[in-house]
Amino acid sequence: MTSTLIQVNHFSYRYNQETEVALKNVHFEVASGEFVAIIGANGSGKSTLCNALVGLIPNYFVGFSEGSIIVDEKDTAAVSVGELSQTIGLVFQNPFNQLSYTADTVAEELAFGLGNRGVPREQMFSKIKEIAELIQIDELLDKNPLELSGGQVQRVALASAIILEPKILVLDECTTQLDPIGSRQIMNIIKKLNENGITIVMVDHDMERVAKLADKVYVIQHGTIVLGGTPEEVFCSPHLAEFSVNPPDYYEITKKFIKPGYSERDFALTESQAISLLQEVILYEDRNQKPQA
Amino acid sequence: MENINNSIAVLVRKLNPITKLLIVFCLGIGCLIYPLPFVGYGVLCLLVILGILIGQGKQVLKLIVGFGIPVTLMLLFIQGLYSPNNKTMIADFGFAQMGLEGTMYALKISSTLLIFLAAFYLMLQTTKNSETVAALTQSGLNMKLGYLILASLNVVPQMQRKVKVIQEAQESRGVETSGSFIQRTKAFLPLIGPVVLSSLTDAQERGMTLETRGFGISGDKPTSYIKVETTGLDIVLRMIAICFLISSLLPRIL
Numbered sequence: 375m376t377s378t379l380i381q382v383n384h385f386s387y388r389y390n391q392e393t394e395v396a397l398k399n400v401h402f403e404v405a406s407g408e409f410v411a412i413i414g415a416n417g418s419g420k421s422t423l424c425n426a427l428v429g430l431i432p433n434y435f436v437g438f439s440e441g442s443i444i445v446d447e448k449d450t451a452a453v454s455v456g457e458l459s460q461t462i463g464l465v466f467q468n469p470f471n472q473l474s475y476t477a478d479t480v481a482e483e484l485a486f487g488l489g490n491r492g493v494p495r496e497q498m499f500s501k502i503k504e505i506a507e508l509i510q511i512d513e514l515l516d517k518n519p520l521e522l523s524g525g526q527v528q529r530v531a532l533a534s535a536i537i538l539e540p541k542i543l544v545l546d547e548c549t550t551q552l553d554p555i556g557s558r559q560i561m562n563i564i565k566k567l568n569e570n571g572i573t574i575v576m577v578d579h580d581m582e583r584v585a586k587l588a589d590k591v592y593v594i595q596h597g598t599i600v601l602g603g604t605p606e607e608v609f610c611s612p613h614l615a616e617f618s619v620n621p622p623d624y625y626e627i628t629k630k631f632i633k634p635g636y637s638e639r640d641f642a643l644t645e646s647q648a649i650s651l652l653q654e655v656i657l658y659e660d661r662n663q664k665p666q667a
Numbered sequence: 668m669e670n671i672n673n674s675i676a677v678l679v680r681k682l683n684p685i686t687k688l689l690i691v692f693c694l695g696i697g698c699l700i701y702p703l704p705f706v707g708y709g710v711l712c713l714l715v716i717l718g719i720l721i722g723q724g725k726q727v728l729k730l731i732v733g734f735g736i737p738v739t740l741m742l743l744f745i746q747g748l749y750s751p752n753n754k755t756m757i758a759d760f761g762f763a764q765m766g767l768e769g770t771m772y773a774l775k776i777s778s779t780l781l782i783f784l785a786a787f788y789l790m791l792q793t794t795k796n797s798e799t800v801a802a803l804t805q806s807g808l809n810m811k812l813g814y815l816i817l818a819s820l821n822v823v824p825q826m827q828r829k830v831k832v833i834q835e836a837q838e839s840r841g842v843e844t845s846g847s848f849i850q851r852t853k854a855f856l857p858l859i860g861p862v863v864l865s866s867l868t869d870a871q872e873r874g875m876t877l878e879t880r881g882f883g884i885s886g887d888k889p890t891s892y893i894k895v896e897t898t899g900l901d902i903v904l905r906m907i908a909i910c911f912l913i914s915s916l917l918p919r920i921l
Contacts, residue, residue, distance in 0.1 A: 430875055455878035456885075464879045471872045474880065475825065476817045478797045485892030487880040492887030495894060520828070534880065 379542055379573050380404035380427065385441035386597075387422065387431055396422040398597045399441070404542075404590075409565075409574045411588035411605075413581070415618040419597035420577040421467060424546045426450070427575060429458040446541060460491075463540035465532050465548040467577075472531035473519050480506075480522075480530055481515040487538045501537055508563060509533040524551035532560060542573040549578075561587065581622040585609060585643035593617050610641050624648040676721040676793070678900070684790075684799040685806060686901040686908075691786040693908035697915035699779045704771055706915065707778025714785045723792050727785050735781045742773035796820045801893035810889050814882070818873070822866070829862050 380403065387397040396419050404410050412420050425431045429450040432439045443450040446461045466472050477483035484502045493501070506512040511529045514522060519530055528551045535543060545564065549557040565587055568574045578584050584591055584605060591608040593601035595617045601608055608614065609621040620626075621643070628642035628651050642648040694714075698707035711731070718727035746769035747753075753766020796817055804813040834844050837854070844854040877883070 425875075428879055430878065434875055434878060454884075455875075456881050456883055459879050459881045459884070466872075466876070468872075471876055474876065474882075475821050475873060476797060476800070476814060478795045482797055482892050486882075489890050489892060490881035490884055490887070492890050495890055495892060498890075498892050520825070538881070 377406050378403050379406045379408075379446055380575070381442075381444040382427075383442045383444070385426060385439065385443055387426060387439045388437055390436045390438075392437075394597075396437075396597050397426065400594075400597070400599055401441075402592055402599060402602060404573060404575060406541075407568070407571050407573055409568045409587055409589045410576070411584040411591045412575065412577045412594055413579070413584060413591060413619055414594035418594045418618075420594055421546055422597070423594065424464060424544050424575070424577060427542075427544050428462050428464040429453065429455040430464075456490075459487075459538065459540070461540060462542040462544060463535040463538055464544045465535045465546060467546040467548075467550065469524065469528040469531035469548075469551060472534055473527070475520075477519060479516050480511060480519050483519045483530060484515075484534055484537050487534060491538065505533045505537045509536070510559065525553065525556055528552055529556075529560070532563075536567065540572070542575065543567065545574065545576040545578075547577050547579065581609070581620065582624065582644065585622045585624075586645070593619055605643055606641065609643055628652070672720055672722060679717075679721055679789075679793045681898075682793075682904070683895055683897050683901045684794050684802040685895075686897075686904050687790045687794060688799070689905055690908045691783065691790055693912040694786055695779055695783040697912045698782055699775070700912075700919060701915040702918055704774035704778050707775060707782055711778060711781055711785060714782065714789065718785070718789055721789070721793065723789060726792075727788060730784060730788055731781055734784060735777065738780060739773070739777040742777050743770060746770065746773035746776075798893055798895060801891045802895040804889070805891060805895055811883060814877075825869075826862055826866060829865060830858055833858050833861055 382400050382402050385397060385400045386395055388395045400423065412423060414420055422431065425435065426439075426443055427445065427450070429443075429445070431437065432451050433455050439451070445458060448458065448461070450458060474483060474486045477486060481502050484505065485498045488498050488501060502515070503512070506515055509529050509532060511526070511533055514526060514530065519527065522530065528548065532545075532548055543564075549560050552560060561583060564574060564576070568587075576584075576588070588605055590603065591601075591605050592599050593608060593614070600617050601611055601613065609625055614621060624642050624644060624647065628648050642651045694710055698704075698710055701707070715724065715727055715731070718724045747765045748760075748763040748769070750766055750769030750772060752768040752772070753764070755767040756764045757767050757770065758765040799820075800808075800813045800817040803816070804810055834854070837858075838844050842854060843850055845851065881887075
C-alpha cells in the first residue's frame with residue numbers, strides 16, 4: 375500500500391513586498407514512490423512551490439501564507455528546513471546556488487551535507503565515491519567546484535542532494551545547463567532513483583520527458599494548479615493551450631496519423647509510443663496496398 | 668636545492684593550521700611587547716627567508732616593500748617628529764626635531780604590522796581555508812562561526828569572479844574597461860553597485876542552500892571530511908612560539 379508523503383492543503387502564499395499571490399489555493403497529494411511533474415510557463419509559481427515543499431516557505435522567505443504543507447507527517451511551517459532536509463532534498467534551478475562556497479574540492483562539497491548530519495568521516499569516503507560514480511563526476515572530485523563548467527556544477531549540485539538519501543527529491547529544472555546527452559544521463563539516474571523508491575517532484579519544460587517519466591502531471595498558472603492527472607489526461611486535455619503549455623511534439627506529429635483504421639490508440643506522447651504507432655500505420659498501409667498490387 | 672625547498676614547503680603545508688595561527692599570533696604580539704624594535708626586524712628577516720625557502724620570497728618582499736616602506740616612513744614622520752614622548756633628540760630638520768622615543772615606537776609598530784602581514788600571508792599561501800576552519804571547529808569553535816570565517820575568506824575570490832563576469836558583459840556591449848588609470852576607474856565605479864547587490868542576493872541564496880543541506884541541524888554532532896592532525900613538529904613549534912612570547916614579556920616584568 376502506498377502512503378501519502380506530501381499533502382499540500384489549500385496552500386496560498388504571497389511574498390512580503392508583492393501585491394499578488396505567488397501561490398493560490400494549491401491542493402494536491404504525492405504518494406510515496408510517485409514521480410510527479412510540475413509544468414507551467416515562466417513565472418507561474420513552480421519554483422515558489424518547490425521552495426514551499428522543502429520548507430523554505432514559510433520558514434526562510436518572509437511573506438503571508440495560508441493552508442499547510444505536510445511532508446512525511448511533518449508540517450513544514452512547524453519544523454526547521456534543516457530538520458525537513460532529512461526527508462526532502464531540493465536541487466535548485468541555478469546549480470551555483472547549491473554550492474556551500476566553503477569547499478576547496480568537489481569531494482569536500484559533497485561531504486558538506488554529510489558532515490552536518492554527523493556522518494563519520496570513514497563513511498563519507500565510500501558515500502562520496504558511490505555517488506560520484508553514479509553521477510559520473512568521479513574525475514572532478516579533486517577539482518575546485520567554483521572552477522567547473524555550468525553542466526559540471528549541475529551534476530555536483532544533484533550529487534550533493536542525492537548523497538543525503540532523502541525520501542523525496544524536488545528537482546527545479548535540474549538539467550538546464552546540461553547538453554542533451556548529459557541531460558538524458560541525469561534523467562536515467564533520476565528514473566533509477568525513483569524505481570528504487572525515492573519520490574520525485576520535478577519541475578521541467580521538456581514535455582517529452584515529463585510524458586515519459588511522470589506518473590502524475592500538474593499544470594500551474596498564476597500560482598494555481600489548473601490541471602492535473604496522468605500525462606495522458608493532462609496532455610490530451612483540450613484546455614492545455616489555454617495554460618501556455620504545449621503537449622509533447624510526438625503528440626502533435628502522430629495526431630496526423632490517428633484516424634479510423636490506422637490505430638486503436640488515440641495519441642502518442644512518448645518516443646516509444648510514437649514508434650509503435652508509426653509501425654501500426656506502416657502495417658496498415660502495407661495491408662491495404664498489397665491487394666491492389 | 669629545489670628538492671630541499673620543496674620538502675620545506677610540504678612540511679609547512681602539512682602543519683596544523685592552529686600551529687600556524689599560534690605562531691602568527693605569538694610572533695606579532697611578542698614583537699609588540701618587546702621594548703626594542705630590532706627583534707621585530709630580525710623576525711621579519713626570518714619570515715623573508717622562510718618565504719624564499721617555500722617559493723614565496725618574491726611575493727613576501729613585494730608585500731614588505733609595497734606596504735612596509737610607505738607605512739614606516741609615515742609612522743617615522745608622525746611619531747619621530749611629533750610624538751609627545753620625545754625626550755632625546757637625534758636629528759634637527761629645522762622645522763622639527765626627531766625624537767629617539769618616537770622613532771623607536773614608530774619602528775616597533777611598523778615591524779609588528781609587517782610581521783602580522785608577512786606571517787598571515789605565508790599562512791594563507793600554505794593553508795587551505797577549509798583546513799583552517801576544520802582545525803578551528805575540531806578545536807571546539809562553533810560550527811556557525813567557523814562557516815562565517817570561511818565564507819568571509821572565500822568572498823574575495825568570488826567577488827573577483829563576479830567583477831570579471833560583469834566586466835566582460837560590459838566590454839561586449841562596447842564599454843571600455845582597459846586603458847589609462849582614469850579610464851579603468853571610470854569603468855570600475857559603475858561595477859561596484861551590481862557587485863555589492865548581487866553579493867547580498869548570493870548571501871541570501873547561500874543561506875537557503877545551507878538550510879536545505881542540514882546546516883546547523885540540532886541533534887547531530889557535525890563531522891568533518893578534512894582530517895587535521897597534530898604531529899610532534901606541531902607541538903614543538905607551538906612550544907617555541909609560546910616560549911618566544913613569554914621571553915618577550917620578561918624584559919617588561921624584570
